[in-house]
Amino acid sequence: MSPPRATERASSTPRTEELPSRQRRKEARPQELLDAALTLFVEKGFAATRAEEVAQRAGVSKGTLYLYYPSKEELFKAVVRHNLAALIAEGKEAVAQFEASTADLLVYLMMTWWQRVGSTPASGIHKVVIAEVRNFPDLAQFYADEVIVPADQLFCSAIERGITRGEFRAVPLHEAAHALMAPMIFLALHRHSVGACPVQGCGTLDPEAMLRTHLDLVLRGLEVREPNGAQA
Amino acid sequence: MSPPRATERASSTPRTEELPSRQRRKEARPQELLDAALTLFVEKGFAATRAEEVAQRAGVSKGTLYLYYPSKEELFKAVVRHNLAALIAEGKEAVAQFEASTADLLVYLMMTWWQRVGSTPASGIHKVVIAEVRNFPDLAQFYADEVIVPADQLFCSAIERGITRGEFRAVPLHEAAHALMAPMIFLALHRHSVGACPVQGCGTLDPEAMLRTHLDLVLRGLEVREPNGAQA
Amino acid sequence: MSPPRATERASSTPRTEELPSRQRRKEARPQELLDAALTLFVEKGFAATRAEEVAQRAGVSKGTLYLYYPSKEELFKAVVRHNLAALIAEGKEAVAQFEASTADLLVYLMMTWWQRVGSTPASGIHKVVIAEVRNFPDLAQFYADEVIVPADQLFCSAIERGITRGEFRAVPLHEAAHALMAPMIFLALHRHSVGACPVQGCGTLDPEAMLRTHLDLVLRGLEVREPNGAQA
Amino acid sequence: MSPPRATERASSTPRTEELPSRQRRKEARPQELLDAALTLFVEKGFAATRAEEVAQRAGVSKGTLYLYYPSKEELFKAVVRHNLAALIAEGKEAVAQFEASTADLLVYLMMTWWQRVGSTPASGIHKVVIAEVRNFPDLAQFYADEVIVPADQLFCSAIERGITRGEFRAVPLHEAAHALMAPMIFLALHRHSVGACPVQGCGTLDPEAMLRTHLDLVLRGLEVREPNGAQA
DNA sequence: CATGAATGAGACTTCATTCAT
DNA sequence: TATGAATGAAGTCTCATTCAT
Numbered sequence: 001m002s003p004p005r006a007t008e009r010a011s012s013t014p015r016t017e018e019l020p021s022r023q024r025r026k027e028a029r030p031q032e033l034l035d036a037a038l039t040l041f042v043e044k045g046f047a048a049t050r051a052e053e054v055a056q057r058a059g060v061s062k063g064t065l066y067l068y069y070p071s072k073e074e075l076f077k078a079v080v081r082h083n084l085a086a087l088i089a090e091g092k093e094a095v096a097q098f099e100a101s102t103a104d105l106l107v108y109l110m111m112t113w114w115q116r117v118g119s120t121p122a123s124g125i126h127k128v129v130i131a132e133v134r135n136f137p138d139l140a141q142f143y144a145d146e147v148i149v150p151a152d153q154l155f156c157s158a159i160e161r162g163i164t165r166g167e168f169r170a171v172p173l174h175e176a177a178h179a180l181m182a183p184m185i186f187l188a189l190h191r192h193s194v195g196a197c198p199v200q201g202c203g204t205l206d207p208e209a210m211l212r213t214h215l216d217l218v219l220r221g222l223e224v225r226e227p228n229g230a231q232a
Numbered sequence: 233m234s235p236p237r238a239t240e241r242a243s244s245t246p247r248t249e250e251l252p253s254r255q256r257r258k259e260a261r262p263q264e265l266l267d268a269a270l271t272l273f274v275e276k277g278f279a280a281t282r283a284e285e286v287a288q289r290a291g292v293s294k295g296t297l298y299l300y301y302p303s304k305e306e307l308f309k310a311v312v313r314h315n316l317a318a319l320i321a322e323g324k325e326a327v328a329q330f331e332a333s334t335a336d337l338l339v340y341l342m343m344t345w346w347q348r349v350g351s352t353p354a355s356g357i358h359k360v361v362i363a364e365v366r367n368f369p370d371l372a373q374f375y376a377d378e379v380i381v382p383a384d385q386l387f388c389s390a391i392e393r394g395i396t397r398g399e400f401r402a403v404p405l406h407e408a409a410h411a412l413m414a415p416m417i418f419l420a421l422h423r424h425s426v427g428a429c430p431v432q433g434c435g436t437l438d439p440e441a442m443l444r445t446h447l448d449l450v451l452r453g454l455e456v457r458e459p460n461g462a463q464a
Numbered sequence: 465m466s467p468p469r470a471t472e473r474a475s476s477t478p479r480t481e482e483l484p485s486r487q488r489r490k491e492a493r494p495q496e497l498l499d500a501a502l503t504l505f506v507e508k509g510f511a512a513t514r515a516e517e518v519a520q521r522a523g524v525s526k527g528t529l530y531l532y533y534p535s536k537e538e539l540f541k542a543v544v545r546h547n548l549a550a551l552i553a554e555g556k557e558a559v560a561q562f563e564a565s566t567a568d569l570l571v572y573l574m575m576t577w578w579q580r581v582g583s584t585p586a587s588g589i590h591k592v593v594i595a596e597v598r599n600f601p602d603l604a605q606f607y608a609d610e611v612i613v614p615a616d617q618l619f620c621s622a623i624e625r626g627i628t629r630g631e632f633r634a635v636p637l638h639e640a641a642h643a644l645m646a647p648m649i650f651l652a653l654h655r656h657s658v659g660a661c662p663v664q665g666c667g668t669l670d671p672e673a674m675l676r677t678h679l680d681l682v683l684r685g686l687e688v689r690e691p692n693g694a695q696a
Numbered sequence: 697m698s699p700p701r702a703t704e705r706a707s708s709t710p711r712t713e714e715l716p717s718r719q720r721r722k723e724a725r726p727q728e729l730l731d732a733a734l735t736l737f738v739e740k741g742f743a744a745t746r747a748e749e750v751a752q753r754a755g756v757s758k759g760t761l762y763l764y765y766p767s768k769e770e771l772f773k774a775v776v777r778h779n780l781a782a783l784i785a786e787g788k789e790a791v792a793q794f795e796a797s798t799a800d801l802l803v804y805l806m807m808t809w810w811q812r813v814g815s816t817p818a819s820g821i822h823k824v825v826i827a828e829v830r831n832f833p834d835l836a837q838f839y840a841d842e843v844i845v846p847a848d849q850l851f852c853s854a855i856e857r858g859i860t861r862g863e864f865r866a867v868p869l870h871e872a873a874h875a876l877m878a879p880m881i882f883l884a885l886h887r888h889s890v891g892a893c894p895v896q897g898c899g900t901l902d903p904e905a906m907l908r909t910h911l912d913l914v915l916r917g918l919e920v921r922e923p924n925g926a927q928a
Numbered sequence: 929c930a931t932g933a934a935t936g937a938g939a940c941t942t943c944a945t946t947c948a949t
Numbered sequence: 950t951a952t953g954a955a956t957g958a959a960g961t962c963t964c965a966t967t968c969a970t
Contacts, residue, residue, distance in 0.1 A: 022932085298946080509827060658836050
């Protein structure tokens, strides 16, 4: 799970002279620390990850970590911003510029999310937040502002587009957005918890198949048809 | 999340005379400790819950807790076993005996789950397990055996019934079961984490509406109709 | 300076059976911790005294200290209350009930202060406060409320008594009180700083002689006489 | 307590051309560092002053500070030496050359001290020394030799002059000198500690009034008069 | 000379666990 | 059994000092 140890920097690309100088190292530090922090936060949780561990994994000392991030909490916020906030902004572009059908737009958004977040360590951030946000109240507001609200808006606006253009039935936006995202997030959650443990008999769901089946179900459910009153 | 102290024995065996004496209390202890532990583990997570808090909430001293459970970890395991063991078999009966349409069966199963688990503190166990199972590897197998596999089988068999009886399209069972359950579990998760924090601008989803919308979407998606190639 | 090491409790007074039981030890703890803390705070200052040192000197572990005082700052406040606040209250009584001349009252107050505070480790508290109060803002208000203001009132009321009864000239109260106390406090300060170091050639002032000379000068200065314009 | 940054060189040797060049600054460095250190040591104490803060205030980097002073302790010693050395000899001249009454001489000495030391940051050195000399044993002897003994001699010789010339009663010299100086030093101490904190209800003493009242009291106490046995 | 990135010992405080009573 | 006083390992964060550039 994740590159083994973040190979002690810069012995890879040997173009020109590439001295691993103070300067170069300083510039690479934030990224290295963020990567190490993401891996460990996802693996052990926020509270259970020791600052020193993060530093060690990034190849620096405890003090150096605090040179870049003033507290463990700020480090976590930086991880969230770096790994999730950027992607959400991208999604907004996609919705604004998309030309094809809304069904295709949703497929595109979901696929992109899976490739860029769901299938990467970044999806573990959801696990950490769900697990520990109640113990760190200012993280709750931060996460709501930076992730939940924007992501919700993104999907709501896509669904609304479908309704407006007559492609979808009129469904409650927030609820539908939730129904759309939840299975994928839950899948990611699972992969970072029980799925990451060596358990027997719990055949890992194939994410690609899962994604296909889920989209198939929900997109059909959204289609405009004559109603047939099938629910409670 | 429940009256602060209110020692809540008395749901146990009402043996003649109802003495709330020392004897009585002694027998109720494990139950009281388990209840207190459930509440606190759900609220704060496993690592962040202090043993003394559990003891206080159960109305005993710190030392007494260790008389019943040799460590906090064992207490946690006991909580998981106690709260999930009972909830497993019930659904199987329902599937076996159900007479009406499979859509109705799924509605029934979902509603029941929400009433009995999703909307109660017990659903918080999912949160705790997801969050901390990687730090307690032996819990993983236990949880997979006792919860994940049986629940999956339950929903797969229900969906299969629908397909067999010609009510549903042929869809991949596991994936469909996941798509069915995940939004509800995720909703419960959310209610125990960000939803429990006083965050601004994150309008809480109404669970009933959510459940209706979700079932509406998925059941329509499962219906047998002429295909119209809308998915990836 | 103060008993060498707080001999590992209770092997002294052997009346009846004197078991150093949990209970007895618990009762003696606050006093033992306060004594240890006073000694170390005076010797090394507040910030430079480690919590663990205080605990060790009191014969307990680090954790035990925090069982009795929730932080180093609260420990310090307790030391101040225990060693200074009580004495000031006593002084108020004395002023209220004193029968003889006000000169005698001032002599009594000063002597008492010297015996109970000035000549004991307690006077070192002044050193600590003067040195570090700017780094611990809430200690400043605490100390002003609990020590400075009451002590000032005490001496002002005594001087005012002398003026009212026609024994003293009319002098500014606060300034005169300061002139009265400052040399004694300063003497105590000196004894806890340079005076506590093994310096050559700095013949230690005899406190008793100092006190006598000081009172002689100031009380004469307070006497009612015909003015003779001797000052700047 | 002085403009926040305002690199305050330029009081040094105005060698031809007044170049504020690198050369110029380099020579001013020690002075600037000493000034910055004085201000910060007085404000926060020795231990609580961070080396980097001193460097910043002097407009150089942390490393540069260590180029001039090998450790924070050595910096502290340099500050003490630099700020007190100059102030020692001046008073001796005054005593030797003074023509008027000894009362006037004492008034003059006290006023001068207040203007040149008491009311300036330099008086804060007393606070720092009193507070931390026990943690830096070798400073004690230095301070006694360079400050305490000379100052004591100065005032003793002035008082002795008064007695010799029949202006003052015969009083113990050292004790009287202490009674004379202590309130003023203590006032300075106070101004650098509690007096510098925003505490309620601790009306700041007016130094001028304090000085007047104090001299009034002590000079009257020193006057030659028929005794009237008012003291202990 | 000057810089500032990096280090790591060490401070305060918490809490699971033990054990004398 | 039940208690709660006591322990001490462990965690976050600070800062004097070093050294490559």
